[in-house]
Amino acid sequence: MLDYSNSEVVLETRDLTKHYGGVHALEGANFKIHKGEHVAIMGDNGAGKSTFVRQITAVEQRTRGDVILGGQSVHFGSPIEAREAGIETVFQNLALADDLDVPSNLFLGREKIKFNLGPFSILDNKAMREATMAGLVKTGVKIPNILNPIRNMSGGQRQCVAIARTAAFHSKLTIMDEPTAALGVQETAQVENIIRTLKEQGEPLILISHNMRQVFDLMDRIVVFRRGRICANLHVSDTDPQDVVAYITGAKTGEEFPEAR
Numbered sequence: 001m002l003d004y005s006n007s008e009v010v011l012e013t014r015d016l017t018k019h020y021g022g023v024h025a026l027e028g029a030n031f032k033i034h035k036g037e038h039v040a041i042m043g044d045n046g047a048g049k050s051t052f053v054r055q056i057t058a059v060e061q062r063t064r065g066d067v068i069l070g071g072q073s074v075h076f077g078s079p080i081e082a083r084e085a086g087i088e089t090v091f092q093n094l095a096l097a098d099d100l101d102v103p104s105n106l107f108l109g110r111e112k113i114k115f116n117l118g119p120f121s122i123l124d125n126k127a128m129r130e131a132t133m134a135g136l137v138k139t140g141v142k143i144p145n146i147l148n149p150i151r152n153m154s155g156g157q158r159q160c161v162a163i164a165r166t167a168a169f170h171s172k173l174t175i176m177d178e179p180t181a182a183l184g185v186q187e188t189a190q191v192e193n194i195i196r197t198l199k200e201q202g203e204p205l206i207l208i209s210h211n212m213r214q215v216f217d218l219m220d221r222i223v224v225f226r227r228g229r230i231c232a233n234l235h236v237s238d239t240d241p242q243d244v245v246a247y248i249t250g251a252k253t254g255e256e257f258p259e260a261r
């Protein structure tokens, strides 16, 4: 297996922490991802995985800690700024139509969109449709009638389009928060193809997933979150699903603040 620990660090977090009042959703996360590396983040519901992503992408402002992208300490004001800096994110629950007009929406900020149909948005730009189609072709995602307004697509199809776009645009880092949780078998396979394409292109990826098979098939490394803390940093070749489950449930404990690198 490839060891990435000597490769260029794409993103690092130091002591990344988020408290919601008394809720310590994320505490002291020390994390690194290297060029070309695909890292899974696993953990029980409520472990702090999405919170971690929201602090990196500035959906919210962190309580403390550092986010370092390409060697530079960054303080993004919004998810749009994070994307402009090269972090492409597919947020959890994107498949919900309600989420399509919130500022954290994957489409917002770079493309021309009409927000004139209540909670739904229409892709309003020929060039953007072409880029989407190019992404779809590249990744093997099959969407009948791509030229139909996106409001006519199922949640799963919309999710696939959003994910295909991450492969169409070269980014410094792609983050996917449970991209296949709401998808069927075929759509899941399509998303996994996109992940493989990103791997072939040497593009680093953070994948939040509960799917052991998916993680062991596709990822290089697994970082486990438990109760807001990183509790394990495991190379897939040095671990097995049982071991990972033991860390997720707390049956096995690691160091309190391991360096996840």
Ligand SMILES: Nc1ncnc2c1ncn2[C@@H]1O[C@H](COP(=O)(O)OP(=O)(O)O)[C@@H](O)[C@H]1O
Pocket: 020, 023, 024, 025, 043, 044, 045, 046, 047, 048, 049, 050, 051, 052
């Ligand atoms: N906006 C918020 N206000 C208060 N608590 C929150 C908020 N967002 C998340 N939390 C809490 O932070 C913890 C981590 O949540 P989250 O990051 O969504 O977990 P995960 O993605 O691992 O399932 C949970 O206890 C959750 O209830």
Ligand SMILES: [Mg+2]
Pocket: 049, 050, 051, 092, 177
């Ligand atoms: Mg989550």
